Amino acid sequence: MITPVDATTTEAWADLKVLKDALVPDLRGWFEADPHRAEELTFDLADLRVDLSKNLINEDIVAALVRLAEQVDVAGRRDAMFAGERINVTENRSVLHTALRLPRDAELTVDGQDVVADVHEVLDRMYAFADQVRSGEWTGVTGKRIETVVNIGIGGSDLGPVMVYEALLPYKQDGLECRFISNIDPADCAEKVADLDPETTLFIVASKTFTTLETLTNARMARDWFLTRLAEAGVVDDTDESRRAAIAKHFVAVSTALDKVADFGIDPANAFGFWDWVGGRYSVDSAVGLPVAIAIGPDGFRDFLAGFHAVDTHFRTETPERNVPLLMGLINVWYVNFYGAHSHAVLPYAQYLHRFAAYLQQLTMESNGKSVRWDGTPVTSDTGEIFWGEPGTNGQHAFYQLIHQGTRLIPADFIAVANPAHPTLDGDTDVHGLFLANFFAQTAALAFGKTADEVRAEGTPEEIVPARVFAGNKPTTSIMAPALTPSVVGQLIALYEHITFVQGIVWGIDSFDQWGVELGKKLALDIAPAVFGDAAALSRQDPSTQALVRWYRDNRV
């Protein structure tokens, strides 16, 4: 195993400390002093235009960050990832989500296995199935075409598909709708199926491991609902054969554990596989994206994958000074480790990206929320960021106050597209233009603020001048694209995947395991008997938990 370099002992880290101590943030002054600042810090990455100029950085800081990347060998680890080396050390696995978007004629053999051929074999099956559902060739047990696809999954088997489905709604085929059941709260399943016709509904049970309690419980509840409703309609009887025939037309699975899929009662012919080298939170471009492929069609899904691949190629081949995921990852390190930033806002000015922050929460926080390095030694600096956000302009009327005038530094990524799916006029006003005026205004206000003199010049009474001053120097990155196409959505996801990777390497952590989720899962199974009345199991719990369970049982009608 390669020992992680301790970033905090590198020369570059020491240089960054000196630079931070000497830096007086002054975005106004920096832009005035250098008329080329915006141009020099703006980069094109596939269809994305990324403006880093409103960050608290200068040439020396960028150079030191790039040296830090060299000194911790980001490039070496990146190449190891792309080559299929087992960089997920604690699970002894390759990390090859980038292989999921390799074109058919690419070559990648890992442990003697032609990975590209495997990936395209599954993609071909997904595309054929998607075409059958979309054309109506695939019918339910009573011969009706499918109108609703219900994905049952959680974490990476839910957040990616739902985010991308919502982002690409304008590309969805008319007459087809997707829904997503994830929470084990029975309300989720009950609400999502309440108005559905089982004869026109297709369930996709998506679980990498096919052991996840939430997903298997929801899948069983959905199966019960489905069979009960069809029995009531006289479509199935209570023979196994009749039920199996109905399930075969209405339940398919996505998993790496195809044996368990069969145990659940889903025909293995209707299962779409992937591989242990795809992390759950990196899997939306695998068969986990099946609902998206059905909704937008194979051509749309191909564009989606091409978007990822374009960013992969940039990340793999671009020089460090122009490598956008590398620079963005390093700038995040700058804020976390040198400014003590705890959180990072993602603010899409695109309503269709309303689930993007939720998606990024799993991607970034499950990846980099770690306190040991990949060799088991403690981390030597803070790691991870709390990712959060809401679409603009809704966020402006909720939490932007704290970003503008609070005491915490919150780096924010602003995302917008030039061409909306719904160009709409309000009288003579282009509403999307008005929307984007807010996007431009917010990053400017955050960067440049408003001085006391400017506030006074507006005639503000002296006693409320301080309350109306904006300090400015609040860092933002602006990301723009021509339109929210399937390719652009793929590009955005790949961009953040690689940003997350870069941060993980600097911190020396394994960004691809998630052991921290395990304890809660195990404890839930231990406590469940107590919840159901097992006195011995209850007595094994701590006093607080015992009291809470008793209260629950006393109040549960």
Ligand SMILES: O=P(O)(O)OC[C@H]1O[C@](O)(CO)[C@@H](O)[C@@H]1O
């Ligand atoms: O796809 P599975 O195996 O059901 O797992 C769902 C999710 O559970 C986790 O293992 C833990 O939250 C995630 O990493 C994963 O995306």
